[in-house]
Amino acid sequence: MKAQARTxxxxxxxxxxxxxxxxxxxxxxxxxxxxxxxxxxxSVSAASAEELEAEPTxxxxxxxxxxRGGDLNAAVAFGERAVAAxxxxxxxxxTGS
Numbered sequence: 001m002k003a004q005a006r007t008x009x010x011x012x013x014x015x016x017x018x019x020x021x022x023x024x025x026x027x028x029x030x031x032x033x034x035x036x037x038x039x040x041x042x043s044v045s046a047a048s049a050e051e052l053e054a055e056p057t058x059x060x061x062x063x064x065x066x067x068r069g070g071d072l073n074a075a076v077a078f079g080e081r082a083v084a085a086x087x088x089x090x091x092x093x094x095t096g097s
Contacts, residue, residue, distance in 0.1 A: 015043075015047070015054075015055075016051075016054055019044055019047065019055050019057075019058045020055065020057060020058075022041035022042075023057065023061045025041070026039050026040070036068060037065040037068040037069045038065060040062070044058055044061070052081075052085075053081065053084075056082045056083075056085040057082075059078050059079075059081045059085060060078070060079070060082045062078040063077075063078035063079040063082060066078055
């Protein structure tokens with residue numbers, strides 16, 4: 001199911017773009033060098049598990065924000081989910097060498 005969510009589905013592709021844009025805008029609101037957590041965008045907090053797994057960057061963002069907020073258990077859990085979601089992305093592997 002994860003692979004289907006990543007390829008050929010316009011709804012997921014559009015939602016992934018919104019997630020990434022909202023995450024970027026949220027991070028821009030935190031001054032450089034400031035370790036406080038950024039605000040979690042509504043698009044991220046309302047996303048389903050499948051939608052978050054379709055864009056592992058969103059899970060990495062949640063892991064980072066949980067860590068900044070001192071919730072290390074949540075940080076590890078989100079981080080593990082991000083790694084698992086990325087784990088089967090064939091196009092990330094080098095080819096031809």
